[in-house]
Amino acid sequence: MATVTTAALTACSALIGASFTYLAVGTGTTAESATHTGLVTEVAASGLSRATGTVTYEDTTHTDDTVQVVKTWTVTGTVTISEVGLFNASSSGTMAFRELLSPTKSVVSGDTYALTAKLILVDA
Numbered sequence: 001m002a003t004v005t006t007a008a009l010t011a012c013s014a015l016i017g018a019s020f021t022y023l024a025v026g027t028g029t030t031a032e033s034a035t036h037t038g039l040v041t042e043v044a045a046s047g048l049s050r051a052t053g054t055v056t057y058e059d060t061t062h063t064d065d066t067v068q069v070v071k072t073w074t075v076t077g078t079v080t081i082s083e084v085g086l087f088n089a090s091s092s093g094t095m096a097f098r099e100l101l102s103p104t105k106s107v108v109s110g111d112t113y114a115l116t117a118k119l120i121l122v123d124a
Contacts, residue, residue: 004123006062013121017055017067020096022087023115024050025073029082029100036098039085046077048113050090058118065121072114075107086117 025048028040042050053071057064069086082104086096096119107113 006065006123009062009121009123010064013057013064013067016096016119016121017057017069019088020067020086020094020119021052021055021069022050022090022093023053023069023071023117024085024087025079025081025113025115026083026085027080032098032100036095038092038095039083039098041083042085043079043081046079046107046109047075048073048077048079048081048107050087052090053115053117060118060120061122067119067121069117069119070115072112075111075113076109078108079106081105081107081113084115084117086119 024042026039026042030040053069056068058066060066085098087093
């Protein structure tokens with residue numbers, strides 16, 4: 001089996017960061033699965049609609065091998081956030097990952113909710 005170079009990991013990170021910039025939150029609790037194409041129950045109200053985050057790159061194991069996307073929402077309702085996802089479009093699109101939160105996060109009107117999502121590319 002071939003070994004992926006650190007330069008390739010950095011290049012892949014840049015490609016992902018250029019495409020997957022939208023963060024979404026939801027209330028679904030179904031177990032994570034590689035076959036999921038979206039959040040189970042995406043929140044589109046309460047100030048928590050899917051939105052573009054700020055993309056940066058970090059060094060986890062190698063230079064720029066981690067895509068980091070950060071977004072802060074101002075909440076206008078009451079929601080218990082239990083899932084988050086990273087997407088390449090403002091609606092529908094392709095989901096890069098979905099993660100269940102443990103513990104969940106309850107927010108109410110006037111709160112801010114900051115999400116930092118990291119996608120780490122590693123060599124085998």
